[in-house]
Amino acid sequence: MLKLENVQSGYGNILAVKGISLEVNQGEIITLIGANGAGKSTTLLTISGIVGCRSGRIFLYDEEIHTLGTDEIVKRGICQVPEGRHIFPELTVQENLDMGAFMRNDTQQIKQDLDYVYSLFPILSERRNQDGGTLSGGEQQMLAVSRALMAKPQLLLLDEPSMGLAPLIIKQIFEIIKKINLENNVTIFLVEQNANQALQIADRGYVIENGKITITGSADSLLSNKDVQKAYLGL
Amino acid sequence: MFTLQEIKRSLLVSIWFVFLTFPLMVIRVDSIEKTVQWRWMNMVYVAIGSFLLSFVFRYMLQRKEMKSDDNGDDDKKDKTGRSFIHQGLADPRYRNIILGSLLAVALIFPHVFSTYQTSIMTTALMYVVLGLGLNIVVGLAGLLDLGYVAFYAVGAYTYALLYHFFGLGFWVALPIGGLLAAAFGILLGIPVLRLRGDYLAIVTLGFGEIIRLVMENWGEFSQGPSGVSNIPRPSFLGIDMSLDTALIYTYYLMLLFVIFTIFFVNRLQDSRLGRAWIALREDEIACQAMGIDKMKTKLVAFSLGAFWAGIVGVIFAAKTTFISPRSFTFIESAIILSIVVLGGMGSIIGVIIGAFILILLPEYLRALSEYRMLAFGAILVCMMVFRPQGIIGSIRRTYTYKKQTDGEVS
Known part of the structure; x- marks a missing residue:
């Protein structure tokens, strides 16, 4: 579905992603794990076109998308949940979700999806008239994920959904991610520092170090890999 | 409300205002007669005026803060007031x-x-x-x-x-x-x-x-x-x-x-x-x-x-x-x-x-x-x-x- 070929990107003089190749298949949960500054978020931002691709190619179903603008990429069904949530603080929960469906015109379907999202996160339904900025961290993350779902993506890019959340809430969010993947057949590309949790729900994983992929394999094989255990799982 | 602290602050404000407006309000140089007039009464007016104004200003500010402090009923009142139009x-x-x-x-x-x-x-x-x-x-x-x-x-x-x-x-x-x-x-x-x-x-x-x-x-x-x-x-x-x-x-x-x-x-x-x-x-x-x-x-x-x-x-x-x-x-x-x-x-x-x-x-x-x-x-x-x-x-x-x-x- 999504294929990166030797992608390089960065900011100013700094090259953060130094030639990454990876592949995401339909219906999978793929996780990209790595330390701070390894280039995880930059990889995601490059896929969604917010950061420019310096060299290499990105394909979505055999179509090159690295030359397109962000809005074009979103139109093709890739939706990102940016790191640090980035909800609209002065819009209500409902309005935030409406913004997610910005590119769509099928009113009936949007209404259904709204109900579905509210059923995934009942707490959001309770707070639908509350400003996004007044939600707690976990609720904001739920809102960010829900908003991305409202865009009806084929591929959901999640950037550190566990950042700054309590373990119990992290667990809840990961369960929902798994559920979204199963129920809606949404392919998920998950970037995480919390390697343990991410690998628990993922099908395959990539480990990124200093802008390069070092280890790759099925989630189980990564969980049992000695190097990964030492560096990222703290075992 | 009228604590010593408040009075002291207002006093400071009025002294500062008197100092600032002194050259303008008090001294008047008559360049023809080559004399300097000292209008001391103006200084008193400025002092009293700024003292009272600073008092009112701080009182209003305090009231506003108190309003936003207890969010419960007052907020609602404020809201209806705001959205009257x-x-x-x-x-x-x-x-x-x-x-x-x-x-x-x-x-x-x-x-x-x-x-x-x-x-x-x-x-x-x-x-x-x-x-x-x-x-x-x-x-x-x-x-x-x-x-x-x-x-x-x-x-x-x-x-x-x-x-x-x-x-x-x-x-x-x-x-x-x-x-x-x-x-x-x-x-x-x-x-x-x-x-x-x-x-x-x-x-x-x-x-x-x-x-x-x-x-x-x-x-x-x-x-x-x-x-x-x-x-x-x-x-x-x-x-x-x-x-x-x-x-x-x-x-x-x-x-x-x-x-x-x-x-x-x-x-x-x-x-x-x-x-x-x-x-x-x-x-x-x-x-x-x-x-x-x-x-x-x-x-x-x-x-x-x-x-x-x-x-x-x-x-x-x-x-x-x-x-x-x-x-x-x-x-x-x-x-x-x-x-x-x-x-x-x-x-x-x-x-x-x-x-x-x-x-x-x-x-x-x-x-x-x-x-x-x-x-x-x-x-x-x-x-x-x-x-x-x-x-x-x-x-x-x-x-x-x-x-x-x-x-x-x-």
Whole structure:
């Protein structure tokens, strides 16, 4: 579905992603794990076109998308949940979700999806008239994920959904991610520092170090890999 | 309330004021007689006055803080107070009555009051439209534009020069002025809209000055600092009008235009584009992730804002019949921006009221003669201290809590 070929990107003089190749298949949960500054978020931002691709190619179903603008990429069904949530603080929960469906015109379907999202996160339904900025961290993350779902993506890019959340809430969010993947057949590309949790729900994983992929394999094989255990799982 | 601490503070304030105003209020040098007068009584007045004022000021401030401290019932009271106008407008029965009576007042205004009053009112209406135009850029899209007056100037000079060189009339120049200003908006927007916040403000400020300086120095094109004079007033089916009738006619024209603008901006706010602007103001990255074309959305905001400014510019040139670069200094931009901020960013009613206050207040404060601007400044400062969200906050900010979820809000 999504294929990166030797992608390089960065900011100013700094090259953060130094030639990454990876592949995401339909219906999978793929996780990209790595330390701070390894280039995880930059990889995601490059896929969604917010950061420019310096060299290499990105394909979505055999179509090159690295030359397109962000809005074009979103139109093709890739939706990102940016790191640090980035909800609209002065819009209500409902309005935030409406913004997610910005590119769509099928009113009936949007209404259904709204109900579905509210059923995934009942707490959001309770707070639908509350400003996004007044939600707690976990609720904001739920809102960010829900908003991305409202865009009806084929591929959901999640950037550190566990950042700054309590373990119990992290667990809840990961369960929902798994559920979204199963129920809606949404392919998920998950970037995480919390390697343990991410690998628990993922099908395959990539480990990124200093802008390069070092280890790759099925989630189980990564969980049992000695190097990964030492560096990222703290075992 | 009247603790020793408070009295001590006010005392300090009054001493400081006495010190500051000492050279102005107390010493008077008579250069002819070569004597120095010491007006000690003035010092006492200043001391007592500033002492009392500082007391009142601090009392009000404290009351305001107390209000915002206990969020429960007081907040609700405050909310109903704030949305009094919104509530009135939400109910269609009241809305028709309010709007109808406002329209009636506006319609008979020039026949009841003098030409002077009508002229001031026309100016105020012009600033209403300017404020609403800038409100698109600043209030909705969140792009701080300090050079808004440049587009106003483009509109005014379009009409003035089109008449001067080609003899084109008001009605032809009106759309051209608007479109040209919008074009300038895009022209400025393309290189500049990558910038954000403070940087954008500075660049737009520079652009405003560039337009003014070009008009000031390009003599053979714009007649330089002496300006363009003898611009005809707006025509109506070629009828010859006396000065008074022409002014009243301009007033009605402006009124019509204000109504049109309010209608248009109101619809715009609720549209898809309006939502995109609000999202852009809130968070750019999230906005992009939602698939909104950032560049295009910003450009549309910029050029639409400029369009209104251009049209008001044409009307301004026609109303005053004379324009010069001096009419388009930075202070104009600052006033228009103050209208938006003072009225309440993103709120149409707020901007309208803000425009009336900021334009009419200095006129009616003329009774205070030389202290006019002092009083004006003091009123502005007080307004911002006590109502930072603007006179009428944007309706988006008023949301309702359900009572049972009140406690869980974190």
